[in-house]
Amino acid sequence: MLMTTFDPYKEFLAMREKMENISRLMQGVENSPERPKIDFIPTVNTREADDAYYIEVDLPGVKKEDINIDVNENVLTISGERKLEDSRANDEFYRVESVYGKFERSFSLPEDVDEDKIEAEAKNGVLIVKIPKAQTIEKTPKKIEIK
Secondary structure (H helix, E strand, C coil): CCCCCCHHHHHHHHHHHHHHHHHHHHHHHHCHHHHHHCCCCCCCCEEEEECCEEEEEEHHHHHHHHHHEEEEEEEEEEEEECCCCCHHHCCCCCCCCCCEEEEEEECCCCCECCCHHHHHEEEECCCEEEEEECCCCCCCCCCCCCC
16 A cells, blocks of 8 residues: 655645636636626516516616616516716725626516516616516316217
């Protein structure tokens, strides 16, 4: 049996090299021209009622003019930009935890929605998207007579 001495420094250097390789890989992905520039991801709550589905997106400080909602091939996409107010842009802050910039969230819609009746409302920093369910005609059992 071959015995080797454990060298923690050697293990640390190998781990560091692996982390640097991962970092280089991620930088390539972040700088890829195919990847859209996303600065933050707003939080979302989804729920279902008897007549509709609801998507509630937390967008404090975002004007409704800066929000886009699109439906394409059964996917609803909410995108926009949270802008730093010009009056505050030159202020010197001690700490900034708010995130500004572009955002985008996409949701696959169920089959039973009526895309033509989707509504959206911005209230108190929350965007509420109502996605009505398609009205289905209840079919009653019917006896078919053979002629």
